Amino acid sequence: xxxxxxxxxxxxxxxxxxxxxxxxxxxxxxxxxxxxxxxxxxxxxxxxxxxxxxxxxxxxxxxxxxxxxxxxxxxxxxxxxxxxxxxxxxxxxxxxxxxxxxxxxxxxxxxxxxxxxxxxxxxxxxxxxxxxxxxxxxxxxxxxxxxxxxxxxxxxxxxxxxxxxxxxxxxxxxxxxxxxxxxxxxxxxxxxxxxxxxxxxxxxxxxxxxxxxxxxxxxxxxxxxxxxxxxxxxxxxxxxxxxxxxxxxxxxxxxxxxxxxxxxxxxxxxxxxxxxxxxxxxxxxxxxxxxxxxxxxxxxxxxxxxxxxxxxxxxxxxxxxxxxxxxxxxxxxxxxxxxxxxxxxxxxxxxxxxxxxxxxxxxxxxxxxxxxxxxxxxxxxxxxxxxxxxxxxxxxxxxxxxxxxxxxxxxxxxxxxxxxxxxxxxxxxxxxxxxxxxxxxxxxxxxxxxxxxxxxxxxxxxxxxxx
Amino acid sequence: xxxxxxxxxxxxxxxxxxxxxxxxxxxxxxxxxxxxxxxxxxxxxxxxxxxxxxxxxxxxxxxxxxxxxxxxxxxxxxxxxxxxxxxxxxxxxxxxxxxxxxxxxxxxxxxxxxxxxxxxxxxxxxxxxxxxxxxxxxxxxxxxxxxxxxxxxxxxxxxxxxxxxxxxxxxxxxxxxxxxxxxxxxxxxxxxxxxxxxxxxxxxxxxxxxxxxxxxxxxxxxxxxxxxxxxxxxxxxxxxxxxxxxxxxxxxxxxxxxxxxxxxxxxxxxxxxxxxxxxxxxxxxxxxxxxxxxxxxxxxxxxxxxxxxxxxxxxxxxxxxxxxxxxxxxxxxxxxxxxxxxxxxxxxxxxxxxxxxxxxxxxxxxxxxxxxxxxxxxxxxxxxxxxxxxxxxxxxxxxxxxxxxxxxxxxxxxxxxxxxxxxxxxxxxxxxxxxxxxxxxxxxxxxxxxxxxxxxxxxxxxxxxxxxxxxxxxxxxxxxxxxxxxxxxxxxxxxxxxxxxxxxxxxxxxxxxx
Numbered sequence: 001x002x003x004x005x006x007x008x009x010x011x012x013x014x015x016x017x018x019x020x021x022x023x024x025x026x027x028x029x030x031x032x033x034x035x036x037x038x039x040x041x042x043x044x045x046x047x048x049x050x051x052x053x054x055x056x057x058x059x060x061x062x063x064x065x066x067x068x069x070x071x072x073x074x075x076x077x078x079x080x081x082x083x084x085x086x087x088x089x090x091x092x093x094x095x096x097x098x099x100x101x102x103x104x105x106x107x108x109x110x111x112x113x114x115x116x117x118x119x120x121x122x123x124x125x126x127x128x129x130x131x132x133x134x135x136x137x138x139x140x141x142x143x144x145x146x147x148x149x150x151x152x153x154x155x156x157x158x159x160x161x162x163x164x165x166x167x168x169x170x171x172x173x174x175x176x177x178x179x180x181x182x183x184x185x186x187x188x189x190x191x192x193x194x195x196x197x198x199x200x201x202x203x204x205x206x207x208x209x210x211x212x213x214x215x216x217x218x219x220x221x222x223x224x225x226x227x228x229x230x231x232x233x234x235x236x237x238x239x240x241x242x243x244x245x246x247x248x249x250x251x252x253x254x255x256x257x258x259x260x261x262x263x264x265x266x267x268x269x270x271x272x273x274x275x276x277x278x279x280x281x282x283x284x285x286x287x288x289x290x291x292x293x294x295x296x297x298x299x300x301x302x303x304x305x306x307x308x309x310x311x312x313x314x315x316x317x318x319x320x321x322x323x324x325x326x327x328x329x330x331x332x333x334x335x336x337x338x339x340x341x342x343x344x345x346x347x348x349x350x351x352x353x354x355x356x357x358x359x360x361x362x363x364x365x366x367x368x369x370x371x372x373x374x375x376x377x378x379x380x381x382x383x384x385x386x387x388x389x390x391x392x393x394x395x396x397x398x399x400x401x402x403x404x405x406x407x408x409x410x411x412x413x414x415x416x417x418x419x420x421x422x423x424x425x426x427x428x429x430x431x432x433x434x435x436x437x438x439x440x441x442x443x444x445x446x447x448x449x450x451x452x453x454x455x456x457x458x459x460x461x462x463x464x465x466x467x
Numbered sequence: 468x469x470x471x472x473x474x475x476x477x478x479x480x481x482x483x484x485x486x487x488x489x490x491x492x493x494x495x496x497x498x499x500x501x502x503x504x505x506x507x508x509x510x511x512x513x514x515x516x517x518x519x520x521x522x523x524x525x526x527x528x529x530x531x532x533x534x535x536x537x538x539x540x541x542x543x544x545x546x547x548x549x550x551x552x553x554x555x556x557x558x559x560x561x562x563x564x565x566x567x568x569x570x571x572x573x574x575x576x577x578x579x580x581x582x583x584x585x586x587x588x589x590x591x592x593x594x595x596x597x598x599x600x601x602x603x604x605x606x607x608x609x610x611x612x613x614x615x616x617x618x619x620x621x622x623x624x625x626x627x628x629x630x631x632x633x634x635x636x637x638x639x640x641x642x643x644x645x646x647x648x649x650x651x652x653x654x655x656x657x658x659x660x661x662x663x664x665x666x667x668x669x670x671x672x673x674x675x676x677x678x679x680x681x682x683x684x685x686x687x688x689x690x691x692x693x694x695x696x697x698x699x700x701x702x703x704x705x706x707x708x709x710x711x712x713x714x715x716x717x718x719x720x721x722x723x724x725x726x727x728x729x730x731x732x733x734x735x736x737x738x739x740x741x742x743x744x745x746x747x748x749x750x751x752x753x754x755x756x757x758x759x760x761x762x763x764x765x766x767x768x769x770x771x772x773x774x775x776x777x778x779x780x781x782x783x784x785x786x787x788x789x790x791x792x793x794x795x796x797x798x799x800x801x802x803x804x805x806x807x808x809x810x811x812x813x814x815x816x817x818x819x820x821x822x823x824x825x826x827x828x829x830x831x832x833x834x835x836x837x838x839x840x841x842x843x844x845x846x847x848x849x850x851x852x853x854x855x856x857x858x859x860x861x862x863x864x865x866x867x868x869x870x871x872x873x874x875x876x877x878x879x880x881x882x883x884x885x886x887x888x889x890x891x892x893x894x895x896x897x898x899x900x901x902x903x904x905x906x907x908x909x910x911x912x913x914x915x916x917x918x919x920x921x922x923x924x925x926x927x928x929x930x931x932x933x934x935x936x937x938x939x940x941x942x943x944x945x946x947x948x949x950x951x952x953x954x955x956x957x958x959x960x961x962x963x964x965x966x967x968x969x970x971x972x973x974x975x976x977x978x979x980x981x
Contacts, residue, residue, distance in 0.1 A: 018671055020765065023555045024629055024663045032634075032654040034519045057517055058495050058916055091829075100839075103829040108903045110910025129910055156842055163845045163872050170797040172694055271796050271975065272694040274686075306550070306627035316623055319682030322690055342690045374632055381634025384654050388518045389918060 031380065036387040039223075039394045040230055041407070044237060046246050047218030051397045052233045053225045055390040059130040061226030062391040063140060066398045067122040069214035072189040072254040072333070078201050080161055080194030082117045085210040087157055089124070090115040093148025094139055102139060111136050113143070119190055120254075120332050121402065122214060127391075130227040133236065141240035144215055154204055161199050168193075169270070169464060173342075176276040176443045179268050179462050183439045184282055184336060188257040195467050216247025223398040225390035257282060257334035261439055264457035268443040269464060275348035275444035279355065280338025281437040286330035286403065292416040293424040294328045294337075294432060299378070300371035300425075301362050302326025302339055307374050309358050314341060320351045326359075332403060337432065345444050349451025352442070356435065356456070363433040366426030379417050386410055495916065499926065499936060500755040504762060506771045507743030511926045511936055512758045513750040515919060519655040521751025522637065524923035525665060526931045528746075529739035530643040532713040532778060532861070539716065540724030541735040543642040544684050548732060549649065550640070551680070552626040554671040556664070560620045564675065567617035571678070572729050574610045578603060579726065614678060621675055629664065633657050637920050644714055644853040645860040646931060652920055655752035659761055666765035669745075672736060677729045685721055692718045696797035696972060697868070703791045704970040705852060708804045708864050712782040714853060741772035748927035750919040782806065782862060789968040800972040801877040803867040803884060805961050807851065810858025810932060816945040817957035818851070818865060819858075821891065823904045824954070825849045825867070830903070832887050833867070841883060843875045857929055857942050864968075865961070877971045891958035895951035908946050 039053040071082045090113060093099040106113060111128030113136070124143070128136045169175050178193055185191025222241075224233055259282055284291055295303070302310035302325045314324045326339035339359060343351040387393055400409040440456050453459045500512040531542045554561045581603045588599050622628075630638055630651060638651040653661055692698040702717040709715030747766075749758050785806055808814045825833045826849035837844040847869045853859045871880045916922050929939040 019553075019555045020663055020667050020670075022663065024660060024667060025556060025625065027660050027663060029633065029654075029656050029660065032519055032656050037518075055517070057515075058913055060913060060917070100830075107828040107830040108899075108906060110907040127914075129913060156839075159842070159872070160845055166873050167798045167845075170696060274689045274694045304631065306624040307631050312623050315683055316676060317618070317679060319679030320686070322683050322687035342686070344686060344689055374628065377632045378634060381632070381654055382636055384518070384520055384634070385636040385652065388520055388652075 032384055034384055034387075036384075037390070037393055039225075039397050041397070042234065044217065044242060046242070046244055048220050048222060048237075048241060048244070049398075049401060050222045050224060050233070050237055051394045051401075052228075052230060053390045053394045054227075054229065055225060056227050059227050061128065061130050061133050061136075061224070061228060062394075063126040063137065064223040064391070064395050064398060065124040065140070065144070066221045066223065066395075066402050067214050067216075067219050068120070068251045068402060069122055069219070070117045070120040072119050073214070073251075074189060074192065074198075075206075076189075076192070077198060078206055079192045079198040081202050081206055081210050082122070082214075083194070084157055084161060084199075084202060085207050085214075086115045086117045086122055088149055088154060088207060089143045089147050089211070089215070091157065092150045092153045095142030095146040095148075097139065097142065097148075099148065099150050099153050102143075105135060106139065109135065113140060115143070121399075133226075133228065137236055137240045141244075144241075145244050147211060149204060149207055149211075151204065154207065158199055158202060161194060162196055165194060165196055165199070166466060168466065169268075172270060172272055172274070172276050172443050175268055175270065176278050176340075176441055179266055179443070180278045180280070180338065180439065180441045183261050183266050183441065184259075184280065185257055187260040188333075189254050190257060190331070190333070197467065212247070213249055214251070216249060217241060217244045218246045218248065219251060221398040221402050223391070223394035225394045254333050259437065262458070262460070263437050263439060265453045265459045266439055266441045266462050267446065267453045267459050268441065268462040269445065270443055271445050272443075273345050273445070273448065274342055275345050275351075275442060275449065277341045277343070277348065277352050277355065277440065277442050278338055279352070279359075279438050279440040280336050281434055281439060283328060283335050283337040283432055284330060285334050286332055288330070289416075290424075290428050290432070291328070291330050292413070293420045293428040294330075296372055296375040296417065296420050297362065297367055297425045297429055298326055298328040298337070299375035300367040301359065303328065304375060304378065307371075307378075309362070310339060310341075310355065313358060314343075314351055314354050318350075318354065320344075320347050320354070324351075324355075345448035346450050348442065348444060348449040349455055352440065352451075352456055356438075359433055360435055363429050363435065366422060366429050369422060372420070372422055372425060376417060376420070380414065383410075383414055495913070497916065497922070500758075501930075501936070502759055502762070504742065504767055506767070506769055507741075508762075508766050508769065509746050509930055510758065510762050511746070511748040511930060512753065512755045513748075513922060513926070514753060514755060515750060516752050519752045520636075520652055520919065521655055521658065521661075521749060521753050522650060522652040522919035522923045523661045523665065524648065524650045524748045524750075524920065524927045525669075526646050526648045526746050526748075526927045527740055528646055528744035528931055529735075530645045530647055531716060531719065532644045533739060533775075534713065534716070534719075534735075536723075538727065538731045538735060540684065540719030540727055541731055542647055543719055544681060544724060544727055545732050545735055546640050546642045546647050546649075547680050547684055548674045548677065549668050549672065550624075550626055551675045552622070552673055553667040554673050556629065556667060557622050557625040557673065557675060558620050559622060561673065564617050564620035565673070567613055567620075568675065568677070568729065571610060571613045571617065574606055574613060575678075575728055578606045578610065579728070581606065610678065614676075617675070623676075626664070626668065629660075633660055643855065645855065646928065648924070648927070650920060650923070652751075658749075658753055658757065662761040662765040666769065669740060669766075670769050674729050674732055677732075681725060681727060684719075684724055688718055688721060688724070696793075696795050696800065699793050699795055700800060700802050700970050700972055701852070703793050704802050704804050704866070704968060705864075707789045707791045707970070708785075708806065708968040709782055712780050712861060713778060714782075714859075714861065714863060737772065738775045742766065742769050743771060743774065744931075746927045746931040748923040748930075750923040750926070778861065785966050785968075788964050791968070791970045792973050793970060794973045794975045796975045797972060799871055799877055799974060801869045801871065801880055802970045803869075803881070804852070804864040804968045804970075805963075805966050807863060807865040807961060809860060809862045810855075812862075814953075814957050814960075815858050816949045817953040818961075819946050820901075820904055820949045821954055821958065822849050822851070822865070823907060824891070824896065824900065825887065827904075827907065832890075833884065836887060837869065837880065837883055843872055843880055843883060844869050845872050846870045847884075855928065855932070856925070857932065857938065860932060881969065888958060888962040892955055892962060894955075896954055897951075901949075901951060905947050908943060912943050
């Protein structure tokens with residue numbers, strides 16, 4: 001009888017099912033076992049390191065070139081030189097090809113080369129169909145070894161850069177970012193941005209010198225992937241880069257950043273109905289062993305999307321923001337910690353106070369076991385996403401080697417994250433999060449704010465005129 | 468509680484044609500397995516075992532174009548609410564929570580009603596207005612306290628937490644004009660988790676934390692539209708281009724979204740989130756048989772519903788040029804729009820080729836002339852609106868976005884753009900230029916397969932839009948068949964002054980008297 005009742009009860013439930021059989025929260029999975037694809041590494045006679053990963057699935061290839069020397073290496077009076085040199089390598093002609101011929105030959109086959117600079121690195125990226133690999137590498141090699149730096153193109157790029165400077169306050173997010181870096185990196189190359197004057201100091205000679213100093217095989221790591229064999233790649237590299245003479249230059253680290261700003265509010269006035277708030281300070285470099293605890297801490301604080309405190313409290317509960325997060329950015333010299341939020345102007349004070357309170361709470365009492373587990377599980381289970389596309393795998397290898405990390409850095413990182421304890425998080429929170437050192441950048445129209453900017457410290461009005 | 472399969476009646480329909488995507492000339496082949504559940508939900512599966520991950524992509528045939536006055540913002544807010552979990556995920560006690568949500572809704576209805584009354588009290592009984600406004604404020608306090616009570620049952624963002632803990636990458640959703648899409652990439656051994664999570668929110672949604680989320684969506688508009696020069700321009704350009712078709716709404720208005728109720732969303736959900744409008748693509752390290760089995764298990768019991776009203780509105784021919792200005796604290800720009808065709812029009816492929824001729828790559832005509840040679844623009848690009856990669860369900864617009872250099876007037880830039888468009892109509896494109904475009908279309912097609920998510924997106928959208936994913940292949944062959952004459956006749960017919968709408972950004976000077 002009892003059994004029969006149970007069956008009827010089960011049938012009744014089936015007919016009126018309002019849930020799936022198993023709650024997703026109760027589903028458990030073993031860790032994914034996988035062997036990441038391992039790129040081949042070889043070195044050329046002229047000191048260039050090459051990573052290659054074969055992948056035959058699609059008839060395509062990618063070739064990246066990574067160099068030490070980003071915008072942080074701009075000469076003090078020539079901010080913008082690194083970026084312009086990178087652009088002109090791509091646009092100024094190469095070898096026997098005029099600028100137009102370079103564009104025509106690449107466009108015709110649907111191949112693409114981009115060239116750019118970050119704070120610390122120079123990056124070129126070539127991608128195309130496998131059948132065009134010779135053409136692509138020939139042009140890339142000409143750009144590296146026989147750049148045209150066409151005079152007319154130099155004039156054009158300098159003029160375009162000045163136009164970009166004239167537009168530098170247009171986008172509120174870009175403006176807020178710039179004010180933050182100019183403030184916390186005051187006196188340091190990371191805090192220097194191009195001006196009309198600095199662009200005016202740049203000429204062809206300066207560009208050539210920048211090129212000669214940084215674009216050398218012994219300062220380069222290449223990352224190649226795609227539908228080729230190792231033998232093919234070795235002979236291609238030899239053909240196009242084998243006799244590229246060494247530069248024999250020593251690239252020093254940028255000078256150590258030290259705090260030169262006065263903590264407080266940096267207000268950038270813009271007539272918009274939303275406030276952007278970016279608060280933070282200098283934090284740690286990318287070799288600091290505390291960075292693992294810092295990353296886990298930051299995941300819980302504001303880096304882990306919807307699982308983080310900032311998103312949970314400022315967005316989900318209070319409905320004050322669509323974008324709110326925090327970041328721990330580690331750089332070769334000195335990185336930053338910062339939190340960011342966009343909220344309606346009338347809620348600037350409320351949101352800013354919430355963010356400060358949340359950061360303070362983490363500084364004072366660290367994070368919880370549950371938060372740490374969430375961060376670690378996410379990193380461990382998501383580890384496989386470091387190894388999905390072939391270009392991503394080789395580019396990561398190149399980046400790690402150039403930055404002075406061992407080849408198996410990704411795996412080492414994972415082990416280090418696993419080893420972080422709650423005490424580590426508490427210690428690192430207390431040591432590195434510092435409300436007394438905050439530069440709080442506020443962009444917006446203070447007439448609309450719920451609280452005046454000076455609620456959060458002495459106010460410096462950021463000069464908005466374009467120089 | 469485990470459901471025996473006996474009770475789930477399912478018919479699997481396997482695609483009959485040899486389902487291979489990719490062509491011998493590209494030396495790549497991806498078999499596409501297709502099946503449709505009895506309730507009408509279609510699945511496409513591509514097994515790809517290069518990395519132990521997969522991407523799941525769900526597209527629902529509803530977007531903002533389906534909204535009407537009164538429920539504008541529903542498609543987008545609903546997409547946000549789908550991340551709130553379900554009747555099990557995100558809650559400790561759904562019945563208790565749900566009872567509080569009903570109370571919240573009735574208080575919101577009172578606030579809504581009282582606000583409307585305020586207008587008449589103000590003119591007829593101004594002496595009572597103060598008291599009435601206090602009454603509204605007191606209702607808001609009640610609403611807040613109910614929200615606080617229900618939050619006791621909420622496991623905040625648990626839906627995200629489960630995916631995050633399981634290592635999800637590329638986890639997001641977006642609301643378009645024709646479609647809404649939900650996607651995530653996961654480690655390969657989490658396939659059943661994905662089915663459970665997605666079917667749970669599709670079958671048993673729970674729109675908890677509704678009122679703060681409405682504010683979040685309002686804040687998203689503030690950030691993405693009201694304080695972005697390009698979006699402000701687009702909003703005016705679109706609004707001026709369309710007078711009849713629902714594409715006229717670039718983004719939901721604050722006034723509409725902030726007055727949506729939970730019931731508005733429930734109605735919208737019930738009407739459009741039905742299996743026949745949902746297409747699912749799974750690409751990655753999965754087995755088709757397992758996907759089929761799990762699809763039956765998790766989505767087989769999702770109830771169907773009647774097909775909702777289609778969109779009948781047709782945009783009338785534009786009788787003359789329309790011009791709008793946007794005054795904003797930003798540098799001058801000029802955006803130009805021409806009415807064009809829907810994805811299934813025979814002229815659509817010509818527009819796709821024209822777009823590439825004009826603004827794809829450094830040798831494209833507009834970029835070469837205006838940026839590189841005449842140097843009157845810092846940048847220029849072209850596109851479509853709404854702008855889905857494979858075309859839009861209804862006739863949209865062809866757009867050109869120009870960023871003039873300092874000291875160059877938007878009028879001068881316009882003149883050069885029109886000269887280029889006239890050239891397209893006046894002289895045939897030479898073979899070399901056309902071959903370049905076709906080479907680029909081939910390369911683009913091959914690169915479209917590079918990521919699991921990218922492929923899943925294209926397959927699901929092609930199926931959802933054309934009711935057959937083979938449209939993805941047709942799209943490419945149609946583009947490659949476009950001739951120099953097709954380009955000339957399409958340009959001549961559409962790039963006319965009458966068919967054009969122009970928006971210009973006028974920089975606002977702080978302290979301007981006017």
